[in-house]
Amino acid sequence: MCQLLGMNCNVPTDICFSFSGFQARGGATDVHSDGWGIAFFEGKGTRLFLDPQPSATSPVAELVRHYPIRSRNVIAHIRKATQGSVGLENTHPFMRELWGRYWIFAHNGNLLEFAPALDGSFIPVGLTDSERAFCWLLQELRRRFGSQPPSDRAVLFDALHQLTLNIARFGEFNFLLSNGDCLFAHASTKLSHIVRQAPFAQAHLKDQDLTVDFSDVTSPDDRVAVIATLPLTDNETWTDMPPGTLWWFEEGAPVKTLPTRPGPIKKPA
Numbered sequence: 001m002c003q004l005l006g007m008n009c010n011v012p013t014d015i016c017f018s019f020s021g022f023q024a025r026g027g028a029t030d031v032h033s034d035g036w037g038i039a040f041f042e043g044k045g046t047r048l049f050l051d052p053q054p055s056a057t058s059p060v061a062e063l064v065r066h067y068p069i070r071s072r073n074v075i076a077h078i079r080k081a082t083q084g085s086v087g088l089e090n091t092h093p094f095m096r097e098l099w100g101r102y103w104i105f106a107h108n109g110n111l112l113e114f115a116p117a118l119d120g121s122f123i124p125v126g127l128t129d130s131e132r133a134f135c136w137l138l139q140e141l142r143r144r145f146g147s148q149p150p151s152d153r154a155v156l157f158d159a160l161h162q163l164t165l166n167i168a169r170f171g172e173f174n175f176l177l178s179n180g181d182c183l184f185a186h187a188s189t190k191l192s193h194i195v196r197q198a199p200f201a202q203a204h205l206k207d208q209d210l211t212v213d214f215s216d217v218t219s220p221d222d223r224v225a226v227i228a229t230l231p232l233t234d235n236e237t238w239t240d241m242p243p244g245t246l247w248w249f250e251e252g253a254p255v256k257t258l259p260t261r262p263g264p265i266k267k268p269a
Contacts, residue, residue: 002092002108003032004191005076006176006227008183008249012042012070013224017212019076020065021205021232026055026078029207035091036061038076039104040069041180046102050091073178077106082129089126093176096122098138099149101179105134108229109172109188119143130175133167137177153182154256157248160184161258164246168260176227182250185227186260187241192231194238195253197223203233223252 005022007015019038027033036055040047047069055061055078077092084090093106107130114129121142122135140163141149141156150156160177164186167173173188185191196203198221200214227249231238241247244261247254 002077002079003030003229004106004108004174004176004227005074005229005232006178006183006185007071007074008178008225008227008252009072010221010223010251011219012072013222014068014070015074015076016065016068017203017205017210018226018228018232020210021207022076022078022228023055023061023065024207026058026061028056032078032080034079034081034086035088036076036078037091037093037106038064038074039093039095040071041073041102041104041178042069042071044101044180046095046104046180048093048095048104050088052086052088052091073180073183075104075106075176075178075183077108082110084127087126090128090131092130094131094134096134096138098142098179099147103138103177103179105137105175105177106130107133108174111167111170111173114167114170133173133175136167137163153248153250157184157246157256157258161246161260164260168244174229182248182255183225183227185241185247185249187243187245187247188260189243190229191227191241192229192238193225193227193241193247193249193254194231194233194236195223195225197252202235204235205232206234207232225249225252225254
């Protein structure tokens, strides 16, 4: 299976430290060698880097690891292919426009017999179950709310919760989703998170012999939430996100969580 990495912050922050450990899992310390990608939100714009090569040996990944791009929301993915061949068109994260904003999505898992009806507003380019799920999610959000998003973000979260319940019945559906304002995370089977805030301390990566003292590179008001399939550091306390839960992160902290335990299989309309 694939692995996910997300970051949500209250101020623009670089992800170089976390990405250094995550990058190693793409073919060096783990088997996720079928491509990788990362997306950074900057205002209404997005920087998206994709490469079907293993992240551990990718020159593009090396560029990202040493390039301190500052963002309030970041989504990264390393791939172990289940559906769709190894290729750029099947590499996560995926990007689409909805309501005049870019949306970014990455998925870890396997959705069996997931073939929703798509009305043409969002069409997959590749052959993954992940991109199909993303297109259907955005299609249904647009169908529900029309040409404008709801003014209350809690209403959007509740709608996403209902749609996630539907898709989760088809299999493993860990995902990260963001429009640049906040970050949504679904722990279908396995996700963890940590919130770093004052007083900041040192952190040491599991997959690289690399340590950073966050007190040297942050201000007292900074707050950063990092979400990963597996904890990235070995000297910090990560919170396991219970299987079957949808999370809403904003300003570097979890805002709300809802249960998504799958019920009987019911195909999306």
